[in-house]
Amino acid sequence: MLFRAPNKLRVFALCLSACCFAGTSTFAQSISGVITEDFAEQGNVSGTLIVGARFGDAGPNVDLDSLRGFSPTNGKRRRACFMATTKDGLYHAEGVLDLPRRAGRYPIRPRKDWRFSGELSEYPVDFFAALMLMEDNCNGSGDALIVPTAFSEGRDDLTVYINSRRALMLSAALVVDDGWKIVGDCNTQRDERTIAFDTLCVFDLRRKPSSETMELVVTRTPRRGAALEEAFKIAYPQTLRQ
Amino acid sequence: MSIDLYATLKRVVAILRDKIPRRLSVSRRLALSILFLIGALFAVVSFTSPQPMITFTGRSEIAETMTTLPDSAAFSIPYAFLAEGNRCLSKVHVRPRNGTRVIYEVLGPGELLIVLVGSATVQSEELDEPLTVDFQRFIVSSREQSCSYQGYVRLPLTGLIQIGEEPANSLGYGDKNPILRHGRIQVFGRSISRLLFFIPLNWGPFDAEALYLAETIDVPAGSRVSRALDEEGNPVRWWGFAEFNMSLTSEEAPSLFLSASANAGAVSVFAPAPRRGSVLTACQRGSGESVSETPSSLLPECISLDLSAQLAGDPNLRWIYGALIVMVAFANLLHLRSEIKTDR
Numbered sequence: 001m002l003f004r005a006p007n008k009l010r011v012f013a014l015c016l017s018a019c020c021f022a023g024t025s026t027f028a029q030s031i032s033g034v035i036t037e038d039f040a041e042q043g044n045v046s047g048t049l050i051v052g053a054r055f056g057d058a059g060p061n062v063d064l065d066s067l068r069g070f071s072p073t074n075g076k077r078r079r080a081c082f083m084a085t086t087k088d089g090l091y092h093a094e095g096v097l098d099l100p101r102r103a104g105r106y107p108i109r110p111r112k113d114w115r116f117s118g119e120l121s122e123y124p125v126d127f128f129a130a131l132m133l134m135e136d137n138c139n140g141s142g143d144a145l146i147v148p149t150a151f152s153e154g155r156d157d158l159t160v161y162i163n164s165r166r167a168l169m170l171s172a173a174l175v176v177d178d179g180w181k182i183v184g185d186c187n188t189q190r191d192e193r194t195i196a197f198d199t200l201c202v203f204d205l206r207r208k209p210s211s212e213t214m215e216l217v218v219t220r221t222p223r224r225g226a227a228l229e230e231a232f233k234i235a236y237p238q239t240l241r242q
Numbered sequence: 243m244s245i246d247l248y249a250t251l252k253r254v255v256a257i258l259r260d261k262i263p264r265r266l267s268v269s270r271r272l273a274l275s276i277l278f279l280i281g282a283l284f285a286v287v288s289f290t291s292p293q294p295m296i297t298f299t300g301r302s303e304i305a306e307t308m309t310t311l312p313d314s315a316a317f318s319i320p321y322a323f324l325a326e327g328n329r330c331l332s333k334v335h336v337r338p339r340n341g342t343r344v345i346y347e348v349l350g351p352g353e354l355l356i357v358l359v360g361s362a363t364v365q366s367e368e369l370d371e372p373l374t375v376d377f378q379r380f381i382v383s384s385r386e387q388s389c390s391y392q393g394y395v396r397l398p399l400t401g402l403i404q405i406g407e408e409p410a411n412s413l414g415y416g417d418k419n420p421i422l423r424h425g426r427i428q429v430f431g432r433s434i435s436r437l438l439f440f441i442p443l444n445w446g447p448f449d450a451e452a453l454y455l456a457e458t459i460d461v462p463a464g465s466r467v468s469r470a471l472d473e474e475g476n477p478v479r480w481w482g483f484a485e486f487n488m489s490l491t492s493e494e495a496p497s498l499f500l501s502a503s504a505n506a507g508a509v510s511v512f513a514p515a516p517r518r519g520s521v522l523t524a525c526q527r528g529s530g531e532s533v534s535e536t537p538s539s540l541l542p543e544c545i546s547l548d549l550s551a552q553l554a555g556d557p558n559l560r561w562i563y564g565a566l567i568v569m570v571a572f573a574n575l576l577h578l579r580s581e582i583k584t585d586r
Contacts, residue, residue: 043516045409088516088540122537166407166419168345168359169377190468192540193512195408221377223347223355224325 031069031132035082035095035110039119043089043195049218050232051085051197052129052161053146055205055240056154062120062128068150069108069132070237071099073212080147081138082108084130086123089195091116093130096138103238105150125151129161129197134235145213147235155240156206160216162199164188167220169227172201174216174234176209209236254573275570292432292451294547297503298467298482300425302405303348305500309338309360310401310479317398321391322356325379330389331366334380338362346397347420348497352384352490354395384488392488399482399502405467408512423497425461427509429547430454433558447561456551464514468542470506478506508546517543 059066069080084093100106114120120128135144148158164170172184184201216232309315316337323330338344342360349355358378365372384392406422435450436442444450461467470478482502516539553559 041515043408086540088537090516090539119537123540124536127536127540168357190404192536193408193516193542223345223357224349224379 029100029106030109031071031080031097031099031106032109032111033079033082033095033097035093035097035114037091037093037110037115039091039116041090043193044085044092045089045195048083049163049165049230050131050146050160050216051083051163052159053131053148053234054125054129054159054161055148055150056152056157058125058151060124062123062125063151064114064117064120065107066151067108067130068105069097069099070105070147070150070235070239071101071103072134072145072147072235072237074101074103074238076101078134079136080132080134081144082130082132084128085196086120087127087129087196087198088193091120091123091128092196094138097132105237105239108149126159126200127192142230142232145233145235146216147237155208156204158203158205158234160184160201160203160234161197162186162201162218163197164199164220167222169221170199170218172203172216172218174203174214176214176236177211180209205236208241210241212236212238250569254569272570272574275574276567279566279570292435293472293505294432294456294507295430295453295503296470296506296509296545297428297430297501298405298425298480298509299428299501300405300422300461300499301497302422302425302500303420303497304346304405304407304422305399305484305498306343306345306404307399307480308402309340309342309344312337312339314400314481315342315344315398319356319380319382319391319395320393321389322380322382323386323389325355325381329368330386331368331380332389333367335365336362336380346484346486346498348486349381351496352392352488354382354486354488354498356380356382356397382486382488384490395486395488397484397486399480399484399500401479402469402477403467403480403482403502405500406465408466409464409514421464422461422467423463423495425465425467425500427459427461427467427511427545428455429457429459429545429551431456431547431552431555433556437562443558448558450558452557454555454557456547456555457545459545461511462513462515466512466542468510468512470504470509472505473507478504480504508544510542511545512542517541 069082078099080097080099082093082095082097085091095110097108130149132147132149133144134147135141158174160172162170162172170186170188172186174182174184176182182203182205184203186199186201188199190198212235214234214236216234217229218232219227219229221227307315316335318336319334321330321332322334336358338358339361342358342362345355345357345359347355347357356379358375360376362375362378363372364375364378382391382395384390405425407420409419409421430453432451432453433449434443442450470480472478480502481504482500485499487496518538
């Protein structure tokens with residue numbers, strides 16, 4: 001049918017199909033899934049130690065449209081768990097995301113639009129924590145690979161949001177490339193309401209790690225008992241090394 | 243004195259006669275006069291406000307100070323365990339240095355934890371010479387037979403203090419989250435010392451910078467009482483003490499009794515319910531521009547001496563109100579009398 005059609009119609013059909021494919025590929029070029037959001041009257045206490053991780057800097061306030069996630073490595077289509085919260089614990093979001101097969105940086109898009117983007121646009125970026133966890137059942141396993149999010153193209157630093165759980169002292173370090181260690185600049189700020197997290201640790205990543213995963217070691221001194229050391233795996237996506 | 247008063251009265255009458263249109267009724271003229279005088283007082287108080295004082299009294303399971311004056315932050319305990327090594331020390335004297343955090347936390351009946359985060363000097367009978375530490379945890383207990391103390395422990399609560407914690411997860415699963423059980427904040431004003439910048443108010447019934455109670459506010463349980471700030475928004479030092487009864491049978495829910503005061507204009511309180519509002523309070527005005535962009539749910543409540551409480555509570559102002567009301571009423575009576583005479 002197409003071959004018998006006049007040239008103009010043939011060109012139109014080709015253009016239409018090209019646009020359709022382009023649209024489909026654009027839709028696929030995102031990390032999407034069903035995200036449950038809540039903006040509660042009372043703050044939720046995060047049960048996890050690492051509440052958020054972010055590559056690069058960001059604008060002054062939260063812009064969910066520019067929130068990006070990473071598909072860390074090439075491979076078959078995978079799933080990741082998404083979590084986000086604000087420092088006062090009032091905003092909480094979680095959901096399962098489908099990651100594109102191709103490694104890269106993609107926008108995080110809920111199936112329905114973000115419900116509370118207006119409320120969150122009032123929050124400075126340092127008061128909003130988000131991360132992805134590479135696990136299927138989203139039960140908050142400490143072994144799951146943490147994939148940081150990003151608001152910008154920047155790749156020179158990593159900010160980790162920590163719920164110190166009233167630790168007297170806290171330090172954090174990234175161990176990369178078989179022993180090379182980056183000590184984080186950690187700052188516990190209590191001038192605001194601190195429900196979901198209270199500490200931000202910034203790591204200088206100007207010297208790029210060569211491996212795809214780094215180990216985050218957090219050492220806390222509790223009110224009672226000996227200091228506790230916990231280790232987490234953090235992804236350093238291929239995209240950032242290029 | 244009476245001559246001055248009579249002269250002033252005559253002058254007020256003359257001003258009122260000139261300024262207020264004659265066709266206004268007496269009651270309206272009186273109302274206008276009072277409004278004018280209240281406005282003038284409002285301006286006087288706004289420009290000559292002496293520093294208020296804020297006090298906190300209450301019971302909490304946790305309190306934290308940051309040392310700003312080592313001598314006032316030093317304390318002694320008869321017996322204490324070193325949490326590291328479980329070593330018992332007697333006649334312990336601790337002198338924290340500037341910037342050192344000192345945390346008091348009730349662990350349970352008859353058990354108090356004292357933590358030093360930062361540099362401090364520790365002396366005791368068991369130590370040959372004073373020990374300088376950068377981090378130390380002491381447990382004062384009435385449970386341990388060999389190292390027990392059963393009286394009252396009184397500790398300084400000076401410097402920059404925080405009382406209570408937000409409800410957050412504890413580090414260990416068995417730990418409870420220590421909270422502020424109840425507290426009361428009282429805001430005291432100090433009476434104005436001068437009228438119109440140059441008339442000193444320290445004669446007759448007036449008393450310059452006399453303390454008066456302006457407001458009393460009960461703080462909800464689970465709150466965190468935080469920074470005290472002066473009028474410019476700078477942190478202000480608290481002065482007070484924390485007391486703990488080591489007796490095992492004294493209370494069902496053991497807690498520290500706390501009492502402290504600060505020459506501050508405002509104090510921040512993180513109440514369990516987040517604040518909803520968009521206006522900067524006295525606690526944020528001096529903290530820089532960035533705070534104005536912060537959502538109010540992150541920010542604390544602000545308890546401060548407000549102008550209405552000051553206008554209503556200042557004893558010197560009350561005397562001035564009385565005198566002014568009498569003067570205005572007398573002036574209007576005189577005017578009324580002259581009008582009646584004119585009508586006749």
